[in-house]
Amino acid sequence: MARSFDTLTAAEIAAGIAAGDFSAAEVCAAALDAIAAREPEVQAFLQVTPELAQDAAARIDAARAAGEALPPLAGVPVAIKDNMNLTGTRTTCASRMLETYESPYTATCVARMLAAGCIPVGKANMDEFAFGSSTDSSAYHPTNNPWDTTRVPGGSSGGSAAAVAAGMVPLSLGSDTGGSIRQPAALCGIVGMKPTYGAVSRYGVVAFGSSLDQVGPFGRTVEDVALAMDALVAGGRDAYDSTSQEVAPAFAAAAAAAGEGLAGVRIGMVPAFMEAEGLTPEVRRGVERAAQTLADAGAEIVEVDLPHVDAAIAAYYVIGPAEAFSNLARFDGIRYGYQEPGCTNLATQSALSRAHGFGDEAKRRQMLGAYLLSSGVYDTYYYAAQKARTLITADYNAAFAQVDAILMPATPHAAFRHGEISDPTQMYLSDMYTISLNIAGNGGIVVPVGLGEDTGLPMAAQLVAPAFADERLVTYAAAIERGLANGNNGASVLGVAPAFAGKGGELR
Known part of the structure; x- marks a missing residue:
């Protein structure tokens, strides 16, 4: 009898294979069938890797x-965001600049997922070089939100999020520089986690903002994300990433601890966040529902203040472009990447290769970074942004002296339509609730809280914990997930978008 692959969580798949209920080859075939059936509508992938997947499945079955x-x-x-190197694949960062670039090695985060037994089915679409909040800036094609394919999945890790929400894979990896895991997770109705800066190695991940970037997982349940986090940190500190820190693989145990209740836990909420201009009523109600669920589990909800957090977006759009300008200077059209044909000298070739190899948003951010780092401007803006960063970090530290975690919105609104937001500055405001965590370096997790009453689209809440206390995130997120499911009020974990559930991808 056929069994739908997308009804199984990552935990259930691993358990079923270990028990002999089905083989890794069967799961692999079901995943590839699901991608073939759903990809034309969702467009989550830039490259599908059946040979790599089948080889990995064969090794599991042989073992x-x-x-x-x-x-x-x-x-x-598992799907891998296309800014992460994986031997045997291209790593394009969704840019013409790296259209033919072959991964020379495998990123540490990817290697650890493979060591944990994952089957790599492909490289996921993204905003070019991770510059965006919609995945519309990909040089190859936009990705569609599985809940409504006329809408964006968020960005920059939109392909990774959409692949999970469409039931093509139960797990994926993304990177988060200003909200690029949490915002698409919220818009696609799945769980997404940005760990504390330094918790997961960034070796082998193409850099955007080196002091901001962090790798993290997507999944349909908190348990699956916790299992992925255990895999990502299990190898300990990575000597190839100087920011990497030793983190205990205790996330699955922390998720299971949600069943013990939250007595004695204090959860902070920032009143200004719940009253901010642009926050839609249905998102506000979703966050309030999450707060009530935490309270029902025994937590105390208290008010906290983050007085300087309004400066986060301004600081981010100084620090981020400055670091992007530095990091992307290596793509000069000479050593590798797109090379403009017909050039007679290196200066012309570099200038034209960069002009034609990068898309509009990539050029916009590099030009802004160049200006911000120029003489006479650097002192005025870059120093001020770093001072704001210090104040925002201090605000979070002060708040965490009073509470164990903070609950807030993840996005101000539900998924918007392709092309609906054309002004870049308005697009940047999509990350108004996520950017401050990258500025401060704290970890955050997004958990779905049901469908909005006005749009019928996924709503989500975001939890923030002190630095390197990320295990709290999965405990509290699991409590929300459990409470909403037990309440039977239609606000449980959303899982696969209805239009794609059961479409291809059957285990037989």
Whole structure:
């Protein structure tokens, strides 16, 4: 009898393979069938890798047949954001600049997911070089939100989020520089986590903002995201990333602890966030529903203040472009990447290669970064942005002296339509609730809280914890997930978008 692949969580897939209920090859085939059936409408991938997936599945099945102990995510399909190197694939960053670039090695974060037994089914679409909040700036094609394909999935990790929400994979990896995991997770109705800066190695991930970037997982349940986090940190500190820190793989245990209740836990809420201009009533109601669920689990909800957080967007759009300008200077059309034909000298070739290889948003951010780092401007803006960063970090530290975590919106609104926001500055405001975490370096997790009463689209809440207290995030998010599901009020974890549930991808 056929069984729908997308009804299974990553935990259930790994358990089923370990028990012999089905094979990794069967799961792999179901995932590839689901991609073939759903990809034309969603366009979540830039490259599908059936050979890599089938080889990984065969190794899992051979290990089980030999009686070997299987890794924790054995046979679980995973999609990889296309700014992460994986040997045997291209790493394009969704840019013409790197259209033919072959990964020379595998990023540490990807290697750890593969070591945990995951099956790599492909590279996911993204905003070019991670510059965006819609995935519309990809040089190849936009990605569509599985809940409404006329709308964006968010960005920059929109392909990674859409692949999970469309039921093509149960897990994916994204990167988050200003909200690029949490915002698409919220718009696609799935769970997305940005760990504390330094918790996960960035070695092998193409850099956007080196002091802001962090890798994290997407999944349909908190448990699955917790299992992915355990895999990402299990190898310990990465010597190839100087910012990498030792983090205990205790996330799955922390998620399970939600069943014990939250007595004694204090959750902060920032009144200014709930009254901010641009926050829609349905998002506000969703966050309030999450707060009530935490309270029902035994937590105390208290007010806290983050007095300098209004400066976060301004500081981000100084620090981010400045670091992007520095990081993307290496793409000069000479050593690798797009090379303008017919040039007779290096200066012309570099200038024209960059002009024609980068898209509009990539050029906009690099030009802004060049200006901000120029003589006479640097002192005025860059120093001020770093001072604002210090104040915002201090605000979070002061708040966490009073509470265990902070609950806030993840996005001001539901997913918007393709082309609906054309003004870049308005697009930047889509990340108004996420950017301050990258500025301060704290971890955050987004958990779905149901469908909006006005739009019928996914709503989400965001939890923030002190630096390197990320295990709290999965405990509290799991409590929200559990409470909403038990309440039977239609606000449980959303899972696969209805239009794609059961469409292809069956285990037989």
